[in-house]
Amino acid sequence: xxxxxxxxxxxxxxxxxxxxxxxxxxxxxxxxxxxxxxxxxxxxxxxxxxxxxxxxxxxxxxxxxxxxxxxxxxxxxxxxxxxxxxxxxxxxxxxxxxxxxxxxxxxx
Amino acid sequence: xxxxxxxxxxxxxxxxxxxxxxxxxxxxxxxxxxxxxxxxxxxxxxxxxxxxxxxxxxxxxxxxxxxxxxxxxxxxxxxxxxxxxxxxxxxxxxxxxxxxxxxxxxxxxxxxx
Numbered sequence: 298x299x300x301x302x303x304x305x306x307x308x309x310x311x312x313x314x315x316x317x318x319x320x321x322x323x324x325x326x327x328x329x330x331x332x333x334x335x336x337x338x339x340x341x342x343x344x345x346x347x348x349x350x351x352x353x354x355x356x357x358x359x360x361x362x363x364x365x366x367x368x369x370x371x372x373x374x375x376x377x378x379x380x381x382x383x384x385x386x387x388x389x390x391x392x393x394x395x396x397x398x399x400x401x402x403x404x405x
Numbered sequence: 406x407x408x409x410x411x412x413x414x415x416x417x418x419x420x421x422x423x424x425x426x427x428x429x430x431x432x433x434x435x436x437x438x439x440x441x442x443x444x445x446x447x448x449x450x451x452x453x454x455x456x457x458x459x460x461x462x463x464x465x466x467x468x469x470x471x472x473x474x475x476x477x478x479x480x481x482x483x484x485x486x487x488x489x490x491x492x493x494x495x496x497x498x499x500x501x502x503x504x505x506x507x508x509x510x511x512x513x514x515x516x517x518x
Contacts, residue, residue, distance in 0.1 A: 330507060338442075338493055340509040383448065391461035393438070393450035
């Protein structure tokens with residue numbers, strides 16, 4: 298049983314498209330993280346959420362605690378957004394659980 | 406401000422050996438967490454240290470251990486290496502445990518032959 302489920306697993310978009318990646322989780326959480334991983338391994342934290350909505354440039358992240366669901370949106374996608382996006386939750390007990398990642402390719 | 410530094414970046418070991426990996430957090434960060442990433446299992450949580458104390462531990466065998474020093478630098482050790490331990494080992498630091506944003510290092514890529 299996976300504590301964190303992400304969808305879609307793979308996503309191909311044309312440059313400029315609006316993109317949504319979804320994350321559902323089954324445990325009580327203290328925080329949810331959206332991470333970005335480029336080929337080569339480096340991971341960058343995009344957002345840390347415990348409620349509501351956050352925006353950074355073209356990226357928006359939302360979380361619904363009651364429904365145990367979060368979404369990551371990319372507006373006006375660009376080829377440099379091509380990466381793997383990973384949803385991670387820190388449970389109330391302090392454990393980390395990770396989704397399997399969404400591989401995004403943005404075509405010029 | 407320097408980022409999270411992991412050493413070594415790449416290493417090759419043989420089965421049965423042991424390995425020690427190092428993580429230097431961002432200056433002022435007191436929490437260090439460790440993760441294993443493999444193509445089959447994805448990212449998995451190993452353990453977390455805060456102020457030299459292990460605060461949380463993932464579901465890994467006792468061959469995996471770690472510690473944190475008074476300057477917040479952390480090491481993890483894997484003893485009696487198995488082929489399945491081949492992975493990218495990542496550490497992340499944060500200002501606070503539980504609610505802190507995570508800053509990741511580039512990782513240490515371990516190959517076990």
